[in-house]
Amino acid sequence: MDKIFGCYRGGVISDPSRFAAIAVLxxxxxxxxxxxxxxxxxxxxxxxxxxxxxxxxxxxxxxxxxxxxxxxxxxxxxxxxxxxxxxxxxxxxxxSSLAVQVSIPPREPVLLAGILIDAVRAEAPGETADQAARRLARDRGRRLGEDERAALRGGRLGAERALTCAEQVLERHGFEPARDAPTLVRLRNCPFHPLAAEAPDLVCGINHAFLSGFLDGLDAPTVHAALKPEPGHCCVELGVTDHPE
Incomplete structure (x- = not known):
């Protein structure tokens, strides 16, 4: 896939060796x-x-x-x-130490598990586990966005460019983004499924916080993550707002 706006750094498969291993097996x-x-x-x-x-x-x-x-x-x-x-x-x-696991589309149980473990360890006084998980998910997303923003060439990150970058980053994490309109990205897969089906409020809240944090770190104030659950899709979609929060 071609590099677009200096943002794409890898494909859906973060480690092709795992697919080579699956073919051998x-x-x-x-x-x-x-x-x-x-x-x-x-x-x-x-x-x-x-x-x-x-x-x-x-x-x-x-x-x-x-x-x-x-x-x-x-x-x-x-x-x-x-x-x-x-x-x-x-x-x-x-x-060897190579772990072979495949899911199409890919899942992110390790990311979700890490957020939940951090929430248990870092729960602040007066803060519920759910609140801690959302806070830490937003922090993780923000760090991911900051890393991607640092890799971009200088210049203002407009809404459409930000959405393009978000599409390519989130594709690597298994969200299966689809550009349904120039200013709208729908996520056709939940990388935390089937855990989301077990605890939708908790997992969707974490997912929303993670994606909101990512957009913050990307420094894309005109793009926001909205909770809009639909059957067969991720619970969050990315869109453009004229009045950034």
Whole structure:
């Protein structure tokens, strides 16, 4: 996708390696060996992986190398049991730190969980957990907006330019923005679903605060986030106002 207004910095997929890993796991043999190695709780030799899949050592090596190339497995040379023996230690395989999870459109449970955890830790005297969550969500959104504003070239950020930037940033976070009009962006996906269905008032309030904070940080006073829940859409839409708050 082309860079627009100096704002776009990446696509919907923040880490393409995860999709490469998912493609590699589409093969039944690789998926089986990967599951075996994860369950083993220790580094596994090529021979052990081959026996687990009922294939030759040479074919196992081919599939194991694919898993390594995709970042799913890490390798080193080690004698079984860590014992020192004569001769070269065999190559062993163990799971890497790459977490593989896919959702289309993407979800943001980590962002929401982080806000809620911070709210529990930072609840101010006389402040409810709900109020703390909204305050911290707005702070997080503001920091995101400030980072994006700093990456822009100088000059005034007009309403349409601000909406374009917001579209591209929020696309990366799974909101699926759609420009229904030059001055209106509807968000067709809630990245916090299905948690929003469990506690809509809380989650939608956090979402609204996060997006409002983002616009504050972006320094876009003519654009506002409004709570307008609709079935099958995010509860917030971004629009232009003639009288910024």
């Amino acid at each position: 589409g093969d039944d043999l690789r998926r089986g060996m990967y599951a075996f190695i994860r369950r083993a709780g220790r580094a596994v030799t090529r021979d052990e992986a081959a026996r687990s899949a009922g294939i030759s050592r040479k074919l196992a090596a081919f599939h194991l190398d694919k898993l390594v190339d995709a970042g799913l497995l890490a390798t080193r040379y080690e004698h079984p049991g860590g014992l020192r023996r004569v001769g070269r230690a065999p190559k062993v395989y163990e799971p």
